[in-house]
Amino acid sequence: MRTPTIQDVARQAGVGVGTVSRVLNNHAAVKSATREAVLKAIADLDYTPNPHARRIAGGKSYTISVLLPVLTTEFYTRLLDGLETAFQEARYDVAIFPLLDRSRLERYLASHTLAYQADGLVMATYNLTEVFHERRLRTQQPTVLVDAFAENVDCSFMDNVTGGRLAGEYAAALPGALYAIWVETELDQLFTTRVFEDRRSGFLGALAAAGRGVEAEYTSSFDTLAARNTAATLLDRVQAAPGGLPCTVFASADLLAGALLDEVRVRGLTAGRDVRIIGFDDQPWAAARGLTTLHQPVEGMGYEAAGLLLSRLSGYPGPPRARRFEPRLIIRDTA
Template sequence: MGTGSKPPSKRRGAPTIADVARKAGVGIGTVSRVINNSPAVRPETRAKVQAVMEELGYVPNPHARRIAGGRSYTVSVLLPFVGTEFYLRLIEGIEEELGAQRYDLALFPLLSRKRLERFLNSSALAYHTDGLIVASYDLSERFPGGRLPTDRPVVMVDARSRAYDSAYLDNALGGRMAAEHLLELGGPIFAVQIEEELDRVFASTVFSSRLGGFREALAAAGRPLATEHLYRTRLSAEGGQMALQRFLSLAAPPLNVFAAADVVALGVAEEAERRGLVVGRDVRVLGFDGQPWTAERGLSTLEQPVEAMGRAAARMLIERLQGAQPEPRQRRFEPKLRIRASTRP
C-alpha cells in the first residue's frame, strides 16, 4: 500500500554535458562543438554555452572528449630542462594560451641522453597527445626526412625549423647589438662561448648564433675577436667566474665581457667583486636573456620576450589543431638592449 509520498530524489553529482545543454537551451552536439573549439558555432551561442559551463562549474572530461572527438585536449611540451627561469617563463606563456582553449600541458624534459633517446622512438607517449611543442632543440633533425615520427601538429619554440611552424628569437641580431654596445665603451673585448651540447646527442644553435652575430659585428668594425679572448664553458655562474679569471690574466682593467647568458654574466660580476673590482668601471659585463633578477642586480642584458614566444608557439599549434593548413610559418622575435650599471658609459 502506498504512503502517498514521492520517491526520494536521485542524488545530484557533478554537472553533465546534458545539464549544460538543457540550461543553455541548445543541443548536446552544440555543447560538444563548443568544448572542441569547432568554428561551426556562432559567437553568441559559444558565449552563452561557456557562460553556463562556468555557472554550473562544468569541467569537460578529457577522456570523454577523446572518445567523442578523437582528442585528448593535451599538448606535449618537450624541453631540455624544467628548473631554469627561462623554461619556467616559456611554459607560463604556452600555458596561458593553451589554457584559454582548455588544453592541458604534458611536460617531457629531455634531461639526459637516456631520456632523450626515448623520444627517438615513435611509440613515446609524447607523440600521442593532440600536438607537440618542442623547445630549443630541433629533434626532427634526428629523423629521416627531417620530420618527427608523428602525424600530429608540431611547433618549434626557441628554435627554427623548415619543416614546422617556429617561434624564435633572432639571436644573431642580439649578438651584433652586444658587440655594438661594448665597442662604445673602449678597452679590450672578451666573450664567453657557452657549450650547448646536450649529453653529446645534438646541439642547440642558440648560443652559437649569439656568438656568431657578436663576431660578425666586431669584424665589421675592424676589431675581430682574438682567439685568446674567447673562453669556452658551461652555462653556469661558475663558468662566468672562471672566464673572468682567464681574461684578467690576459689584460688589465678596464675590460669588457659579453657573457652570452645572464647566469654567466652574474658569475663574471661576482668574480669581479670578489677581487675588489668595480663592476661597470673595471669590468663591464653584458648578459643575454633578460631574466627578471638582472634589474635588481644592475646587470645589462639583451631581453628576449620569452612569454610572448611561448604564447605565439601555442597560438600556432591551436590554429593547426583547428584545421589550419598553411605552409610552415616563421615568427621572428627581436631582443631589446637594457643598459644598466654593469655597462653604463
C-alpha cells in the same frame, strides 16, 4: 546542490550540446556571439567539464607532449610557463618529457613511445632541420618547434643573430678592450642547437663592421661553478694586462653574467666602471642586479608556439608558419 552539466550550459545559452562542446574544444567554427553566450553560461553556472568524459566523447587525449632538453634552467621554466598558459586556456593538459641525453632523443625519433600518444607535439631548442628533411620524426600528430627554426614545420623562434648583433653594436661603442664568454653546454654536446653559435655570429659581425675585435674569448659550461671559474680566469688576465681596465665583457647568457658580477664584486672592482658587463636573457633577477642585457620574450615565444599547434588541432591545413621574436637591448648600470 546538483553539479551543473553540459546540458544545463546548453539550455542557458540557448544552443545545442554540440555547440557547447565545440566552444570547450576551442573550435574555430563558432560565431563570436555564440561563443560569448556559451562562455557566459559556463561562468554563471560555474560549470567544469568532466575531462574523462570529454576524452571518451571526442576520441582525443587532450594532452600535448613537450620534449625539451632539461627542466633545471630559468629559460625552460619560463618557456613552459608560456606553453602551459596557452594550452590550459584551451583545456589541454601538458606532458613533459625531458630528454637529458642524445640517446633518448634518438629513441623518441625512432619509436612510438608514450610521447606520441598525445594529440600534438612540441619540441624545444633542437635544430631538427635534418630530421624533418629525412622524415625521421615518426609522428602523425601536428608538431611545432619552439626556440628553433626549420623551414617545413611550424616554429616559434628567437632571432639570436640579431640579439648578438645588438650586443656587438653597443659594445663596439664603449672604450677599452672587449671580451666574450660563450656557452658550451651539455646541450651543445648532446644535441644540435644554433642558439649560441648565432649569438656569436651576430656579435662578432657587428664588431667587425665597427672595426673592432675581441681581445680574447672564453667558453664555459652552463653551470654556476664553471661560470664562476671562467669569470675568474678572464679577470686574472684583464688585471694582469697593462691598462687592462676598464674593459667590456659580453656574456652570452645571464647565468654567465651573474657569475662575472659576483667575481667583480669579490675583487673590489665596480661593475659598469671597471668592468662593463652585457648579458643575454633578461632573467627575472637581472633588473635587481642592474644588469645590461638582451631581453628575450621567452613566455611569449612559448605562448605563440602553443597557438600554432592549437590551430593545427582545430583543423588549420595551410603551409608551415614561422613566428620570429627579436631580443631587445635593456641598458642598466653594468654597462
